[in-house]
Amino acid sequence: MSEEVKLRVSQIEKSFPGVKALDKIDFSVRKGTVHALCGENGAGKSTLMKIINGIYKPDSGQIFIDEKPVQVKDPIQGQSLGIAMIAQELNYVPEMSVEENLFLGRLPVNKFGKVNWKEVRQKTLQFLKEEGLNYKPDQKLKTLTVSDIQMLEIIKAISNDAQIIVMDEPTSAITQKEVELLFKKIGILKEKGVSIIYISHKLDEVFQIADDITVFRDGTVVKSMRAESTDINEVIALMVGRKMENVYPKEEIKIGENLLDVKDLCSDCLYENVSFHLQRGEIIGFAGLVGAGRTEVMRSLFGLDGISSGEVLISGKKVCIKNVSSSIKNGMIMLSEDRRRYGIIPVRSVMENASLSSLDQFVYGGYTHRKKEKTTVGQYFDKMNVKTPTLNTSIRSLSGGNQQKVLLAKWMLRNPDILILDEPTRGIDVGAKFEIYKLMTEMAKAGKGVIMVSSELPELIGMCDRIYVMCQGRIEGELHKDQFSQEAIMKFATGTC
Ligand SMILES: Nc1ncnc2c1ncn2[C@@H]1O[C@H](COP(=O)(O)OP(=O)(O)OP(=O)(O)O)[C@@H](O)[C@H]1O
Ligand SMILES: [Mg+2]
Structure with missing residues (x-):
């Protein structure tokens, strides 16, 4: 596995009114690996990812790709730098069609700025066929289930030829079979040298696919480590700052009418x-x-x-x-x-x-x-x-x-x-x-x-x-x-x- 660093962030800081979401974050991702981010709700994981993807601007700090400093002004520029992201909150427009969603931000236009819808339709059909999805290109997103939409988002990100793919809770709404499909795809991407940042609260998943793990707590990095050198219990203890016993507080209760x-x-x-x-x-x-x-x-x-x-x-x-x-x-x-x-x-x-x-x-x-x-x-x-x-x-x-x-x-x-x-x-x-x-x-x-x-x-x-x-x-x-x-x-x- 490569030691080459694909993405590095240095001393990133970000505050929102009333909260310091990120405090001097140093973090790096190796080429062709899966790097998992773990941490409690509100630890700052999504905020850092949104900065890497150009949705937020950091207050200070620097992002490096292949050790070259870059500025990511917005997600479109992020795309041109080879960064793709599957967002945690599925922010879809219900009235949008499958093809509009797939080509959002990258619609093919001619020199007069007119969208070539024929090309969009053709590419969408080919794409859906390749992925074995039986949606219609003009089907509205509101007719799909959450799991369908999430799968569409995953496939959209993967299809972008990105070098760095951020997956923020990608499996929260998909079926076990789709999870397996996603993990297979991640394996193929890794072989191609793509780096993946994987955020999930499902720690068993994290241990199944991560090469490296970084734990966040309260806007800071607690520890970065190789997955093989740690275990679920250590990650939980680092996340919450204490040992957790008895995960299920079920009690014997008298059952009534x-x-x-x-x-x-x-x-x-x-x-x-x-x-x-x-x-x-x-x-x-x-x-x-x-x-x-x-x-x-x-x-x-x-x-x-x-x-x-x-x-x-x-x-x-x-x-x-x-x-x-x-x-x-x-x-x-x-x-x-x-x-x-x-x-x-x-x-x-x-x-x-x-x-x-x-x-x-x-x-x-x-x-x-x-x-x-x-x-x-x-x-x-x-x-x-x-x-x-x-x-x-x-x-x-x-x-x-x-x-x-x-x-x-x-x-x-x-x-x-x-x-x-x-x-x-x-x-x-x-x-x-x-x-x-x-x-x-x-x-x-x-x-x-x-x-x-x-x-x-x-x-x-x-x-x-x-x-x-x-x-x-x-x-x-x-x-x-x-x-x-x-x-x-x-x-x-x-x-x-
Ligand atoms: N746009 C925003 N405006 C104000 N505060 C924000 C904004 N985005 C995030 N925050 C705050 O920044 C902190 C970090 O949030 P973030 O979404 O990065 O957490 P997270 O680690 O992704 O948590 P989760 O596991 O729940 O998704 C939180 O306290 C959150 O309330
Ligand atoms: Mg989040």
């Missing part, structure tokens, strides 16, 4: 005959491969999409779920998996985002009781360790994981009876995951019920009382605690039982 009964729920073509129940004090899991229909079932339950037949009972009483506000009235809330599309209001402050659906708690005689709003929101933020300079900071300036925690706080404020969490720990660091698990346990202890949809089998096994496994729109199996194992889940998930 039925809180939710779902009977034979059907939707035209997304799922069929889905029946399950949730009791007070329970945490139940929904496992399955991406596309198995778990999110679709939860969306219907929460009133986001309709059903074609079936019954839902809450505490034994039949309810008619018409829309989200009727579900919320029935004591049900849901943290959606695609937080960009359904979750945050980017321009609003973290406090407004958190208190938005609970304003009734703070309004008296037509006036909002700001102090109460502030204290209550503040309490939840403390509990969940939300890292934000102030409550008035706009949510879009928070790190990815911290945005997630704000959304969870928003729902916790409603004190729901039934909490549906769709991939709640995606993109969240180990410390914050623990906080979320603790909250789930607290909810269960208070006699409420939690449904967790997750693709992380260890967390399902660690936190749930029962697990339902879905495959192709049906519940294929139900596992009780003494039957839990990754193999048992995968058998049902792949329909090989």
Whole structure:
């Protein structure tokens, strides 16, 4: 493996109002290697990557490519310097088509500046064929799933002939099979001498593909090392600054009466005959491969999409779920998996985002009781360790994981009876995951019920009382605690039982 340094940054500093995101960062990536960046939410990983890619300008410091100093003014210039990036937040325009997205910033134009759409179409078709993707070039992005869009972003970055590719949480929304495909592609890129900077909170993935690992904490580099000379425990300890024991704070809780009964729920073509129940004090899991229909079932339950037949009972009483506000009235809330599309209001402050659906708690005689709003929101933020300079900071300036925690706080404020969490720990660091698990346990202890949809089998096994496994729109199996194992889940998930 090469010792040659492809990219080096020296003494990079960057501040945002109220926070020093990066403090004198020195960091280098070798040619033809995968360099993983690890660190808690808000440690500064994405900020450094955005500086390398030209989205942000550093306050001071220098970037070198092949030991030559460079200035990256914007991502287009980044592209011409051979830098490509798969961003953490999928910032797509829903109305944009697949081909427009693929050629964004590099549309072929003639000498009069007119776009050659015929060429775009041809290249897109060829490209989709090569990659084995069956989307139509003029298909709008809003018709694709999060996983499709993420795969498109990955392929777009790879196709750019870049020498340095930044992947910021590339596997947060893709299937296991796609992860394997991505890792194969990374292997090929490495052989071609491409350097890859890989950011992930999934440390097992990091150890699978990284040659080097750098750990960030609070805007500084704690340590850079060869992957073979360290292990997961050391990386976690370096990230959080302490040793973590007992990752899953699951407690024995007395299970009460039925809180939710779902009977034979059907939707035209997304799922069929889905029946399950949730009791007070329970945490139940929904496992399955991406596309198995778990999110679709939860969306219907929460009133986001309709059903074609079936019954839902809450505490034994039949309810008619018409829309989200009727579900919320029935004591049900849901943290959606695609937080960009359904979750945050980017321009609003973290406090407004958190208190938005609970304003009734703070309004008296037509006036909002700001102090109460502030204290209550503040309490939840403390509990969940939300890292934000102030409550008035706009949510879009928070790190990815911290945005997630704000959304969870928003729902916790409603004190729901039934909490549906769709991939709640995606993109969240180990410390914050623990906080979320603790909250789930607290909810269960208070006699409420939690449904967790997750693709992380260890967390399902660690936190749930029962697990339902879905495959192709049906519940294929139900596992009780003494039957839990990754193999048992995968058998049902792949329909090989
Ligand atoms: N545009 C911005 N405006 C203000 N503050 C910002 C902005 N971007 C990032 N920050 C702050 O800089 C710090 C570092 O954020 P960054 O997004 O780099 O973290 P991260 O390591 O990528 O975290 P995560 O694992 O959650 O993605 C955070 O405190 C964040 O709130
Ligand atoms: Mg980030």
